Structure formats: structure tokens, C-alpha cells
Amino acid sequence: MAEGSGTPRVRRTKAEQRAETLEQILDAAEYLFSENGLHGVTLRDVAQRVGVHTTLLHYYFDDKRDLFEAVFARRAGVTSGRRIEAMERYEAEAGDKPTVEGALHAFLDTDIDLYLERGEPWLNYAAFCARVSNTPEGAALMDVHFDPVVLKLISILKRALPQVPEEDLFWGYHFVTGALMNAFARTGRLDRLSGGLCKSDDLVAVKQRMAKFMAAGFLTFPGRSEPA
Amino acid sequence: MAEGSGTPRVRRTKAEQRAETLEQILDAAEYLFSENGLHGVTLRDVAQRVGVHTTLLHYYFDDKRDLFEAVFARRAGVTSGRRIEAMERYEAEAGDKPTVEGALHAFLDTDIDLYLERGEPWLNYAAFCARVSNTPEGAALMDVHFDPVVLKLISILKRALPQVPEEDLFWGYHFVTGALMNAFARTGRLDRLSGGLCKSDDLVAVKQRMAKFMAAGFLTFPGRSEPA
DNA sequence: ATTATCTATAGATCTATAGATAATGC
DNA sequence: ATTATCTATAGATCTATAGATAATGC
Numbered sequence: 001m002a003e004g005s006g007t008p009r010v011r012r013t014k015a016e017q018r019a020e021t022l023e024q025i026l027d028a029a030e031y032l033f034s035e036n037g038l039h040g041v042t043l044r045d046v047a048q049r050v051g052v053h054t055t056l057l058h059y060y061f062d063d064k065r066d067l068f069e070a071v072f073a074r075r076a077g078v079t080s081g082r083r084i085e086a087m088e089r090y091e092a093e094a095g096d097k098p099t100v101e102g103a104l105h106a107f108l109d110t111d112i113d114l115y116l117e118r119g120e121p122w123l124n125y126a127a128f129c130a131r132v133s134n135t136p137e138g139a140a141l142m143d144v145h146f147d148p149v150v151l152k153l154i155s156i157l158k159r160a161l162p163q164v165p166e167e168d169l170f171w172g173y174h175f176v177t178g179a180l181m182n183a184f185a186r187t188g189r190l191d192r193l194s195g196g197l198c199k200s201d202d203l204v205a206v207k208q209r210m211a212k213f214m215a216a217g218f219l220t221f222p223g224r225s226e227p228a
Numbered sequence: 229m230a231e232g233s234g235t236p237r238v239r240r241t242k243a244e245q246r247a248e249t250l251e252q253i254l255d256a257a258e259y260l261f262s263e264n265g266l267h268g269v270t271l272r273d274v275a276q277r278v279g280v281h282t283t284l285l286h287y288y289f290d291d292k293r294d295l296f297e298a299v300f301a302r303r304a305g306v307t308s309g310r311r312i313e314a315m316e317r318y319e320a321e322a323g324d325k326p327t328v329e330g331a332l333h334a335f336l337d338t339d340i341d342l343y344l345e346r347g348e349p350w351l352n353y354a355a356f357c358a359r360v361s362n363t364p365e366g367a368a369l370m371d372v373h374f375d376p377v378v379l380k381l382i383s384i385l386k387r388a389l390p391q392v393p394e395e396d397l398f399w400g401y402h403f404v405t406g407a408l409m410n411a412f413a414r415t416g417r418l419d420r421l422s423g424g425l426c427k428s429d430d431l432v433a434v435k436q437r438m439a440k441f442m443a444a445g446f447l448t449f450p451g452r453s454e455p456a
Numbered sequence: 457a458t459t460a461t462c463t464a465t466a467g468a469t470c471t472a473t474a475g476a477t478a479a480t481g482c
Numbered sequence: 483a484t485t486a487t488c489t490a491t492a493g494a495t496c497t498a499t500a501g502a503t504a505a506t507g508c
Contacts, residue, residue, distance in 0.1 A: 012506090013506080013507090014458085014459060014460075014505090014506055014507075017459090017460070017505095017506085018459085018460075021460080021461090035364065036267065036363075036364075037265055037267060037268070037363065038268070039264065039265060039267035039268035040265070040266070040267035040363075042495080042496060042497085043496075043497070043498090044495085044496070044497095052461075052462090053461070053462050053463085054496090054497085054498095055461085055462070055463085055498080055499085056460080056461060056462075058497085058498065058499080059459095059460070059461075063497075063498080064497080130362055131362055131363070133410075133415075134358055134359055134362075134409070134410065134413035134415055135264075135265065135268075135359070135415075136263065136264075136415070139415040139416065139417040142417060143417060143420055143421070147421060150421060151421075166422075166425060167422070167425050167426050167433075168437070170418060170421065170422040170425060170426045171426060171433060171434070171437050172437075172441065174407070174410060174411065174418050174426070174428075175407035175410070175411075175437075175438065175441060175442075176407075177410060178406040178407035178408070178409060178410025178411065179402070179403035179404075179406035179407050179410075180406070181362070181406060181410065182361075182362065182402060182403070182405060182406025182407075182409065182410075183402065183403075183406065185362035187361075187362055187363075187364070187367040188367065189367045189370060189371060190398060190402050192371055193371070193375060193378060193379075193398065194394075194395070194398040197394060197395050197398060198395050198398045198399060198402070200402075205395075205399060206399070209396070209399050209400075209403075209448075209449070210403065212448045213400065213403060213445035213446075213448050213449075214403075214445060215448075216444035216445050216447065216448045217441035217442060217444050217445050218441075219444065220437075220440045220441050220443075220444045221437070221441075240480090241480075241481090242479090242480055242481075242484085242485060242486075245479090245480085245485090245486070246485085246486075249486080249487090270469080270470060270471085271470075271471070271472090272469085272470070272471095280487075280488090281487070281488050281489080282470090282471085282472095283472080283473085283487085283488070283489085284486080284487060284488075286471085286472065286473080287485095287486070287487075291471075291472080292471080
């Protein structure tokens with residue numbers, strides 16, 4: 001909330017100002033969409049959170065959907081790129097003996113680390129993705145932005161489990177991504193359910209467990225077990 | 229859509245009429261909420277789908293949120309009850325040697341079977357739960373309606389894996405429910421991603437794989453492996 | 457002299473209420 | 483004589499556009 005009383009407005013170049021305002025708008029929208037979804041947020045909500053007038057949003061974006069897509073796209077390339085790199089690095093070091101667990105560590109941990117390292121806005125992005133992943137709008141954007149990462153993962157899994165039918169690998173991925181999105185959603189339900197034993201925003205705990213947990217699942221698929 | 233042209237209105241008692249209309253409204257709302265969430269659906273959308281006037285919804289329900297909660301509550305008891313029974317039956321037959329996989333079969337397959345047996349409206353309910361499970365409104369209702377089922381599952385898992393810390397069991401459950409909700413959401417993303425190899429509405433495929441997959445995951449938790 | 461932000465406002469849509477009409481119930 | 487459904491409508495809110503004002507840019 002950029003109240004006039006706080007920091008006195010420093011003189012900025014127009015490009016800077018544009019970039020700053022854009023980022024503030026996207027941050028606010030990202031947070032609000034992550035809580036309430038596309039339809040649960042009004043442009044007024046976003047504008048109020050930034051401290052600007054609603055109509056300014058129309059200066060930067062065509063309409064609400066355009067803003068929504070911009071939120072999705074802004075960080076998609078970063079997470080996508082980092083994960084693909086991590087998987088390529090893993091492939092190189094594993095040679096012709098990649099393992100399911102190794103691939104999943106590269107796929108999952110890289111992403112979790114990104115959000116842990118960069119703090120709140122990125123955690124909001126993770127929650128945003130989780131929130132919209134099972135909506136028509138969100139799923140369509142995932143197709144556009146995340147297919148390459150997923151197909152990269154599948155390709156390593158195929159080499160790790162050559163005798164497992166490809167469908168099983170996709171089903172396994174489906175389970176993995178559901179679990180991951182649920183972890184990113186951080187609804188607080190786990191906290192209440194477990195009587196405070198677990199915190200749903202404890203992504204460190206997720207990272208410690210998830211790759212190994214899921215890898216074991218893949219090894220249950222008939223075909224053959226992983227070359228240890 | 230109850231067009232006047234179709235079946236001629238049979239004379240019904242008021243109680244019958246009330247029950248029928250209520251069910252039609254809940255069915256329509258369930259479907260629409262499952263696609264677009266609480267905020268993505270207007271009362272007008274629901275009324276139009278039923279073929280009645282919007283204001284009739286206010287005759288049966290206080291407001292939109294009341295309708296939403298009624299949709300959630302209507303089938304919650306059925307799925308909840310069936311799953312608890314199935315887990316109790318399993319406990320009785322397993323004696324003092326329950327297994328993770330056995331518990332998960334009772335927990336997961338019972339639910340999947342319910343939706344497969346009873347067809348579309350119930351499949352919509354599953355999608356509805358999935359759609360709202362990571363929203364504030366949805367998570368709160370899950371607390372109310374589904375905590376007992378989940379805690380029952382946890383209690384069996386505790387006996388199956390006595391040396392595994394309770395937190396791990398909750399984290400494992402967190403992964404399981406994320407995967408299950410993603411399967412119930414049936415967004416079609418898996419179909420596109422896999423080039424048609426998998427169908428996201430193929431709950432039979434989910435049932436065939438999920439319990440075993442997840443059971444293997446639980447066995448990765450340090451403490452000790454399951455007494456085979 | 458261009459760009460960022462705000463004021464004013466139109467038009468659409470949505471929730472919700474009051475009160476009328478048309479059925480069923482005794 | 484009660485209950486189910488519809489008509490009419492108020493008030494709020496939301497998206498989006500047109501055009502004014504206030505900054506930065508040469």
C-alpha cells in the first residue's frame with residue numbers, strides 16, 4: 001500500500017516507474033488470485049491493494065483475464081527454465097543410469113528451493129499455480145507454460161523405467177503434480193487436521209519427503225523395478 | 229432442463245415437488261461449482277440450468293454460500309460413512325496386522341467405486357470437492373465433513389507403521405489427498421499432456437494404481453518398513 | 457510532447473427483497 | 483390455507499471507456 005505519507009516519492013525515470021507499478025500490480029493480483037481465484041477477485045480489489053485507481057489496470061492490461069495470464073506468465077519461464085536445467089544436469093551426471101528418485105529430486109526440489117529462496121512473492125506464485133491448476137483457465141495456461149518441463153521429466157523416467165508402459169509414467173506424474181499442488185496451496189487444513197503437528201506452509205518438510213515418497217510409487221508399476 | 233414441452237407435468241404431492249426441485253437445483257449448482265468454483269457461478273446460471281426463476285433459489289436457500297454449503301453437505305455423509313465402514317471392516321479382517329496398502333485400498337477404492345457406480349451426479353460431486361479443496365471456503369467445509377474419515381485412516385496407518393513419527397503419516401496423507409483431488413478434478417490436462425494416452429476421467433485407471441503407489445511411498449518413511 | 461495516473465460515467469450484471477399468482481391440501 | 487413459483491424492482495458492484503490532469507522527457 002503506497003500511502004503518500006510514507007516514503008517521499010523519489011524521482012524516477014518513466015521506464016522505472018512503469019516497471020515498478022507493473023510489478024506492484026502483478027504482485028497484488030498474484031496474491032489475491034492465489035487466495036480467491038480468477039472470479040473471486042475484482043479489479044477494484046487489486047487496485048485497492050496497490051493503492052492506485054482501478055482504471056489504471058486497464059492502462060496496463062486489456063482486461064482481467066489479460067492480467068491473470070500476465071501473472072501466470074511472469075514467473076513461469078523462471079521456474080520452467082531452472083527445472084529443465086536441473087534435469088539436464090542430472091541426466092549428464094547420471095549417464096545411462098538415471099533413477100526415478102534422481103529425476104524427481106531435480107524436478108521437485110529445484111522448484112521448492114526456488115520458492116524457499118526467494119520468499120513471499122514466489123511462495124504466492126506457487127500458491128497461485130496450485131489454486132488455479134484445477135480450473136479450466138489455469139489448466140489451459142499450464143499446458144502452454146509447463147508442458148516442456150513435464151515432458152522432460154517423463155523422458156528421463158522412461159529411461160529409468162524402460163519396461164514400464166508410458167501410461168503408467170503419466171499416471172504417476174498425475175499423482176505427483178496433484179500432491180505438489182496441494183503442498184503449494186498451503187490452505188492450513190493440514191495444520192488443523194493434525195492438531196498443529198504439521199504446518200502446511202512448511203515446504204522444507206515437503207522437500208524432505210516428496211521425491212523419495214513418489215519414487216517408491218513409480219517402482220510399483222509392473223514392468224520391472226529400477227536398476228539400483 | 230425442465231422445458232414445458234417435454235414430459236407433461238404429472239401431479240405430484242408438494243413434498244415430492246419440493247424434493248425434486250431441490251435436487252435439481254443442487255445438481256445444477258454442483259455441476260457449475262465443480263467447473264467454475266463458488267465465485268465463478270451466479271445464481272442466475274444455476275436457475276437457468278434448472279429452468280426456474282432466479283428468485284426461487286432464494287426461496288430454498290438463504291444465499292449463494294448457503295447453496296454452496298448444501299451442495300457440499302448433501303453427499304458428504306454418504307461418502308464419509310461408506311469409507312469409515314470399509315476401513316472398520318478392513319481393520320476387523322486384518323486383526324493386529326493391518327497394512328498401509330490395505331488401509332489405503334479401503335480409503336481410496338471405496339470412494340472411487342462410489343462415484344463409478346452412481347454415475348454422473350456423483351462424479352460431479354467428486355469434481356466439486358476437488359475444485360474447492362484448495363479454496364478457503366472448500367477447505368473449511370472439508371474440516372467439518374471429512375476430518376473423521378481422515379483421522380480413521382491415520383489411526384490404521386499408525387498401527388501399520390508404529391515406529392514412523394505421526395507427522396510423516398500426516399504428510400503422506402497430504403500427498404495422497406492432493407493426488408486424489410487432482411484425479412477427481414478431471415480437467416483434461418492429462419489427456420493433452422500425454423497426447424491421448426491417458427484420459428483424465430478414467431477413474432478405473434486411477435483405482436488400479438493409486439493405493440499401491442501411495443503405500444510404497446509411506447514405506448519410505450524412516451522408522452521401519454511394514455511388517456509384510 | 458509523451459506517458460502515467462486520475463475523474464467521471466455508462467452499461468451490464470448480480471444479489472436480494474416484496475409482493476403477486478398459481479398450484480396443492482384439507 | 484398453505485406452499486411453490488414468478489414478476490417487478492432496488493441497490494450494489496463490477497468492467498470498461500472517454501477524456502482530463504499531472505508528471506517526466508527533450
